[in-house]
Amino acid sequence: MPLLTHPYSNQLRAMLHTDPQVIRTLQQVIxxxxxxxxxxxGIRHAAAKHFDWFGGYVCGIAVAIGGGTIRDVMLGVPPFWTTDVKYLSCTFYALVLVIISRRLMRKLDNAWFVFDTLGLAFFTIAGLQKTLAQGHPFWLAIIMGCITGVAGGVIRDVLLNNVPVIFHKEIYAMASLAGGxxxxxxxELDVSIPLNVIATFSLVCIIRFIAVRYHITLPRLHEFPETNS
Amino acid sequence: MPLLTHPYSNQLRAMLHTDPQVIRTLQQVIxxxxxxxxxxxGIRHAAAKHFDWFGGYVCGIAVAIGGGTIRDVMLGVPPFWTTDVKYLSCTFYALVLVIISRRLMRKLDNAWFVFDTLGLAFFTIAGLQKTLAQGHPFWLAIIMGCITGVAGGVIRDVLLNNVPVIFHKEIYAMASLAGGxxxxxxxELDVSIPLNVIATFSLVCIIRFIAVRYHITLPRLHEFPETNS
Amino acid sequence: MPLLTHPYSNQLRAMLHTDPQVIRTLQQVIxxxxxxxxxxxGIRHAAAKHFDWFGGYVCGIAVAIGGGTIRDVMLGVPPFWTTDVKYLSCTFYALVLVIISRRLMRKLDNAWFVFDTLGLAFFTIAGLQKTLAQGHPFWLAIIMGCITGVAGGVIRDVLLNNVPVIFHKEIYAMASLAGGxxxxxxxELDVSIPLNVIATFSLVCIIRFIAVRYHITLPRLHEFPETNS
Structure with a gap:
């Protein structure tokens, strides 16, 4: 999905004079x-639970496409992965990589964190723009951007029979919401869409990096003495 | 959704001579x-699991709108909460209340139980009427009324990594089904819709109150010596 | 759904000269x-967790219609069980049988395994054909066939707060994918649809029987020393 060719932005976009082909390629790479x-x-979490290859594939799929699928079902459009096989095959290559190369996986530990954060920022913006393109208001677009970015991880944790990690540990959804x-x-300030996308993308990444680096978390809820309903 | 202005009931409705404005306001309050x-x-259960504010918000959302969302996805209509921000903001105010006032929460313990039961009755009827309004048969409307009333609690328990409480402890779904x-x-007896709504609403509340008061539960399933498939 | 009257196959079908009424009845029985x-x-697994009758019914429903429901939501068509009450009432009869006859259940232990496998094969083919009938490509039909066959069991395990058994123990999805x-x-080889259905049905059943008989499983994923993202 071309993030910088938002339907509302044909005019604004000319302001940046960026080569569309370069931008498009960059987006596809991200x-x-x-x-x-x-x-x-997803596959790594599945490995920690001793899942087999099929279980690993499903967990990988859940994280990669789960959030976007929920968004598309809510918006009443066909799930994005049903129109292009690349999402399922990309997950398949990830599975093969995990199976054949444990050493490489360990070496690239920090790389995965960086890619994962880029993914969060990308999915947030993709969710925002797809929702706006359907004519929905901004508050819904922000919610859908957040769902696109984080719901996959929740589905993964549900499938793994874990308590979802983003509900009690990491700043993840907040970065997405702040970006939105x-x-x-x-x-609203009439900033051009390309500049807006770059700023939003950067903010999501920066918040996530800072939160992980300095162990910043949201406050916990106070427990009640008794919960009966 | 105006419960008493069921599409099939324009004629019947005149029988009650109730002020529509009063009824409408009453419904919105409920x-x-x-x-x-x-x-x-949802937020209280999240607090019992030491979730953070975001986790509490998502659990609150899950209970408040989860059932209606599943119903709307099954019926192929846009989820009700995507057309009005009040459902998400209402949940936000609930979160703020829980965070700022533990004492108030404890004092209002019984009030929450009453409101929760009113909510079950309201959601059941909303689900019934929305399904009928789409031209579906009554058996499906009863199922959808039950889903609207109880599925949110199931989603909450899944997110909390608990066994869903309505599957082994409380009479909750039965009250909804009996109402349906x-x-x-x-x-079928040609009772006017307003009277019907009042009777159904009362029945759901009464069954739930009696079941909780006298610890009435459904029988449990017998366990089999071995489960292999 | 008549498996052998695939829209693409009117011509091919005449090749088999099979009585349509016999085939149709056979399909409905299966x-x-x-x-x-x-x-x-689903009900037996619920019994193992001491669920009540309602919990057993929901778990039974989840296994029986969960996969097909996800498929239909993804395809943007009304869930199949909303158009015919027989799926919900069939599950109800299953619940009654479990409640009234523990002895019969134990005697029929192997029969359930056979029926379950027939069901997997049937649902796989139903998912394949429904997806193709909507004009989708084959890769998506194979995925949807697999979802139709196996997703119900995953929902059951999530509701039971178990780790889904098909992710770490049994060959189940692989049989469905191989059939697809x-x-x-x-x-592609222009084999007639009836012959194709019979071959696919047989392959799914044979793979599942062999895998269970000889305890064949997929390899497990290697665990990583640390999982942090």
Whole structure:
């Protein structure tokens, strides 16, 4: 999905004078890296639970396409992965890589974290723009951007029979929501879509990097003495 | 959704001579109380699992809108919460209330139970009527009413990594199903929709109150010596 | 759904000269046996977790119709069980049978395994053909056939708060995928649909029987020393 060719932005876009082909290629590279990193994340979690190859593939799929699928079902459009086999095959290559090369996986540990964060930023913006393109209001687009970015990880944790990690440990959804709010603000200020995308993308990545680096988390809820309903 | 302006009932409705504005306001108050009580229920369960604020919000959302979302996806219509921001913001206020006032939450313990039951009755009827309005048969409307009322709690328990409480402990779905059957019966007997709604609403609440008060539960399934498939 | 009256196959079909009424009846018997066996499987797992009758019914429903529901939502068509009450009532009869006759259940232990396997083969082919009938490519039909056959069991395990058994123990999805690939291959070779269905059905059953008989499983994923993302 071409992030910078938002339907509302034909005019604004000329402001940046960027080569569309370069931008498009860049986006496709980021999308594939994001899908790949998400798939790797799912497969690694599956490995920690001693799943077999099929279980690993399904967990990889869940992280890579789960959020976008929920978004598309809510929006009433065909799930994006049903129109192009590349998402399923990309996850398949991730599975093969995990199976044949444990050493490489360990060496690339930090790379996966970076790719995963790029993926979060990419999926957030893809969710924002797809929702806006369907004519929905901004508040819904921000929610859908967040769902696109984080719901896959929740499905993975449900399939693994774990408590979803983003509900009690990491700043992940907040980065996506902050990105969505920035996108809205810059849009209202008539900032061009390409600049807006770059700013949003950077903000999501920066918040996630800082949160992980300095172990910043959201406050926990107070427990009640008794929960009966 | 105006429960008493069922498409089939324009004629019957005049029988009751009730002020539509009063009824409409009453319904909106019950709907908001129900959403609020469901959200509080989700957030409290999240607190018991030491979730952070975001986790609490998602669990609140799950209970408040999960059932209606599944119903709308099954019926092929846009999920109700995507057309009005009030459902998400109502859940947000519930989160703020839980965070700022533990004492109030404890004092209102019984109130939440009452609101939660009103919510179950309201959601059951909303699900029934929305399904009938789409031209579906009564058996499907009863199932959809039950899904609207109870599926949110199941999603909450799945997200919390608990066994869903309505599968082994409380009479909850049965109250919804009994309400659906009563609605069908009274409809076949040509009882006016407003009267029907009041009777159904009361029945759901009464069954739930009695079941909780006298610890009435459904029988458990016998365990088999071995389960291999 | 009449498996042998594939839209693409009116011509090919005449090749077999089989009585359509016999075939149709056979399919309906297999479908009902498959639904029944899946429901029994769900209810038995629920019994092992001490669920009540309602919990057993929902788990039975989940296995019997969960996969087909996900398929239909992905394809953007009404879920198959919303158009005919027989799927829900068949699950209800399965529940009654489990409740009233523990002895019969134990005696029929092997029969359930056979019916369950017939169901897997039937659902795989039903998913394949429904997806192709919507004009989708073969790779998607194979995925949808697999989802139709196996996703119900995953939903059951999620509701039971178990790790899904098909992710780490049994060959189940592989039988479905192999059947889908065979169907594609025979289709490309211009084999008639009835013959193709019979071959695919047999292959799925044979793979599943052999895998269970000889305890064949997929290899497990290697665990990584640390999983942090």
């Amino acid at each position: 999308e594939i890296l994001g899908i790949f990193a998400c798939a790797i994340s 709010l920035l996108y809205w603000g810059l849009y | 709907e908001i109380l129900g959403i609020f009580a469901c959200a509080i229920s 059957l009563l609605y069908w019966g009274l409809y | 479908e009902i046996l498959g639904i029944f066996a899946c429901a029994i499987s 690939l065979l169907y594609w291959g025979l289709y």
